[in-house]
Amino acid sequence: MALIPDSVEATRLLLMERSRPGRRGSTLPALDVPAAPLPEKRFLRRELPLPEVSEGELVRYFTHLSHLNYAVDTGFYPLGSCTMKYNPKWHDEAASLPGFSQLHPRQDALQAQGALRLIWELQQMLGEIAGLPGCSTALAAGAQAELAGMLIARAYHRARGDGGRRRTVLVPDSAHGTNPASAAMAGFQVVTVRSNAHGDMDLEALRSALSPQVAGMMLTMPTTLGLFDAHVQEVCRIVHQAGALVYGDGANLNAILGRARYGDLGFDMVHLNLHKTFSTPHGGGGPGAGVLCVSQELAPLLPAPVVARYEGGSRPLFEAVTPPQSIGRLHGFFGNFGILVRAYCYIRSLGEAGLLQVSANAVLNANYLRVRLRSAYRLAYDRPCMHEAVFSATEQKARGVRALDIAKRLIDYGFYPPTIYFPLIVDEALMIEPTESESKETLDSFIAALLAIDRESKESPATVRDAPRRAPVRRLDETTAARRPVLRWSPAREH
Numbered sequence: 212m213a214l215i216p217d218s219v220e221a222t223r224l225l226l227m228e229r230s231r232p233g234r235r236g237s238t239l240p241a242l243d244v245p246a247a248p249l250p251e252k253r254f255l256r257r258e259l260p261l262p263e264v265s266e267g268e269l270v271r272y273f274t275h276l277s278h279l280n281y282a283v284d285t286g287f288y289p290l291g292s293c294t295m296k297y298n299p300k301w302h303d304e305a306a307s308l309p310g311f312s313q314l315h316p317r318q319d320a321l322q323a324q325g326a327l328r329l330i331w332e333l334q335q336m337l338g339e340i341a342g343l344p345g346c347s348t349a350l351a352a353g354a355q356a357e358l359a360g361m362l363i364a365r366a367y368h369r370a371r372g373d374g375g376r377r378r379t380v381l382v383p384d385s386a387h388g389t390n391p392a393s394a395a396m397a398g399f400q401v402v403t404v405r406s407n408a409h410g411d412m413d414l415e416a417l418r419s420a421l422s423p424q425v426a427g428m429m430l431t432m433p434t435t436l437g438l439f440d441a442h443v444q445e446v447c448r449i450v451h452q453a454g455a456l457v458y459g460d461g462a463n464l465n466a467i468l469g470r471a472r473y474g475d476l477g478f479d480m481v482h483l484n485l486h487k488t489f490s491t492p493h494g495g496g497g498p499g500a501g502v503l504c505v506s507q508e509l510a511p512l513l514p515a516p517v518v519a520r521y522e523g524g525s526r527p528l529f530e531a532v533t534p535p536q537s538i539g540r541l542h543g544f545f546g547n548f549g550i551l552v553r554a555y556c557y558i559r560s561l562g563e564a565g566l567l568q569v570s571a572n573a574v575l576n577a578n579y580l581r582v583r584l585r586s587a588y589r590l591a592y593d594r595p596c597m598h599e600a601v602f603s604a605t606e607q608k609a610r611g612v613r614a615l616d617i618a619k620r621l622i623d624y625g626f627y628p629p630t631i632y633f634p635l636i637v638d639e640a641l642m643i644e645p646t647e648s649e650s651k652e653t654l655d656s657f658i659a660a661l662l663a664i665d666r667e668s669k670e671s672p673a674t675v676r677d678a679p680r681r682a683p684v685r686r687l688d689e690t691t692a693a694r695r696p697v698l699r700w701s702p703a704r705e706h
């Protein structure tokens with residue numbers, strides 16, 4: 212089990228409850244300067260309720276708290292669509308090298324050639340991986356890259372004198388939720404295109420949705436169903452015939468890394484989530500990095516800055532430039548630079564053969580789960596999947612156990628729950644993404660837990676509905692937990 216009940220009890224003792232008058236957690240050296248007078252009385256608060264604890268108590272308190280934090284470093288994290296893979300520690304070390312971490316963003320370009328070169332090489336490598344050579348790294352997340360892509364689509368049509376009438380963006384119902392949101396933020400009207408019975412795009416529905424009013428289509432590929440649409444080239448061709456652009460959501464790149472390139476498939480733009488595919492611990496709300504890759508034709512519109520390389524002198528010079536028709540800046544400087552360093556390390560250390568192994572193992576692991584679990588959990592679409600498998604807990608629901616209950620019960624078995632109720636088009640969805648970095652033994656114990664929960668749903672459904680029992684907190688009001696999080700102790704609050 213991930214949580215030992217004793218440690219849970221110990222943490223329930225809040226720091227204030229450990230406090231005893233006069234206990235100290237610090238020793239200060241004797242005063243060797245004249246004592247300065249205290250501030251005016253009215254600035255001094257006598258009643259400030261600071262805990263008085265020894266250093267040992269303080270260390271135990273925070274160490275216990277840190278153990279409550281589930282992480283990729285403590286266990287399996289099968290959160291579908293999030294690609295919670297293991298991230299090699301030396302990438303963090305590389306990102307903390309003083310030459311990178313202490314560099315001021317306004318440093319003169321001549322004094323920052325190493326960092327600029329790293330960004331330039333990363334642009335080249337990601338452009339090659341995406342099959343779309345223009346790259347901007349200065350975006351904080353996938354969703355922000357989507358917004359940039361939609362602003363590019365708007366600028367592209369406007370430059371062709373078509374901007375006024377192309378006001379619609381098509382989004383399949385198997386898209387990630389950020390896709391329609393980004394199109395709407397960029398001022399487009401969103402029209403949904405439905406999937407067919409196999410989970411692929413319905414080409415007839417696509418044809419009838421297209422018109423001279425359509426500016427583009429946003430296509431999550433592989434889809435949020437964990438499927439690769441074999442008609443994707445045909446889809447791109449049909450959309451292009453209508454004069455519209457195809458934007459790819461490449462956050463699921465883990466499935467096709469090194470095997471298929473968005474540019475070759477017919478996409479005009481794609482974003483890659485460095486914090487998913489290319490290392491970087493995320494999930495705790497830490498910074499991310501979306502990179503937008505576009506065709507040669509769209510490169511002049513990219514958000515600023517991009518790094519250019521000039522030949523001529525004794526050695527090449529790297530410099531930040533603003534593309535000629537840039538849509539502007541969406542993020543300060545070059546984005547979250549430390550994450551660019553980690554992605555660079557990831558790609559350079561794995562090389563081409565290693566990147567191919569990533570997608571091979573990611574897909575193999577997901578299909579292993581799919582086949583081992585399908586006798587107990589209904590598959591949303593019963594066909595080979597890509598890097599994640601989407602199940603539908605409708606049979607368990609008929610026994611009174613919902614996807615939410617299964618997810619909570621997995622916590623008792625020591626696992627982070629998978630994504631649930633997404634994608635929206637799957638009833639009682641359980642979306643499981645094992646990633647390539649998990650061993651067969653880990654997958655087997657996860658499978659055993661899910662099979663045990665299925666048995667419980669038959670024999671003692673109340674046990675599943677009552678979960679989690681072994682976590683420090685039981686079921687939360689998830690809406691207020693997200694909207695009004697309680698992040699610190701305060702004296703007035705009841706516990």
Ligand SMILES: *Cc1c(COP(=O)(O)O)cnc(C)c1O
Nearest residue numbers: 292352353354387389460462499
């Ligand atoms: C994670 C994800 C996004 C959004 O990326 P963020 O970096 O969280 O903004 C978009 N599409 C898909 C398919 C994703 O998995």
